[in-house]
Ligand SMILES: N[C@@H](CCC(=O)N[C@@H](CSCO)C(=O)NCC(=O)O)C(=O)O
Ligand SMILES: [Zn+2]
């Protein structure tokens with residue numbers, strides 16, 4: 001019998017619903033000494049499993065769980081001196097803890113459909129009630145992370161079994177946001 005596909009500890013036993021009245025929380029990195037803390041005001045949106053190789057995931061996970069919040073709802077409140085931007089040329093400016101390696105926040109600052117949004121990992125917070133993952137993105141990219149191509153049927157089946165849709169890019173809503181931005185920029189779409 002083929003082994004159960006383990007995607008990420010946060011969803012492997014089922015996806016827990018978020019709370020409608022959730023007010024936010026604080027993300028804490030994995031350092032025991034002087035952890036980096038990032039405060040998020042309010043709920044996140046577009047929470048998703050991401051199969052790409054760029055998003056932070058815990059040891060053994062094959063997908064990340066990553067959501068977005070408006071950048072002005074995100075503040076570094078402790079030990080920000082431990083953060084460094086992994087790739088200044090990337091769309092998502094992933095600020096990682098230089099000691100434990102956890103990605104604490106990833107604002108989009110360049111001219112892009114996601115400008116003004118910050119990508120973050122709600123599992124770094126002790127608070128409960130964050131929005132549940134809504135879909136899985138960049139699923140084919142797990143192959144680049146080391147998953148054998150012949151396991152992809154099982155990976156996608158497990159994602160569907162959890163009640164979310166697997167996509168090989170972002171969700172239709174997020175792809176539409178990017179294309180709307182591009183169409184306005186080129187002048188094809190006039191408001
Ligand atoms: N095959 C590549 C895909 C990397 C990628 O494009 N990742 C997406 C999703 S990240 C969160 O959903 C992306 O938008 N990246 C922008 C960025 O990383 O700045 C791979 O697996 O590496
Ligand atoms: Zn750390």
Ligand SMILES: [Zn+2]
Nearest residue numbers: 050052054055
């Ligand atoms: Zn990703």
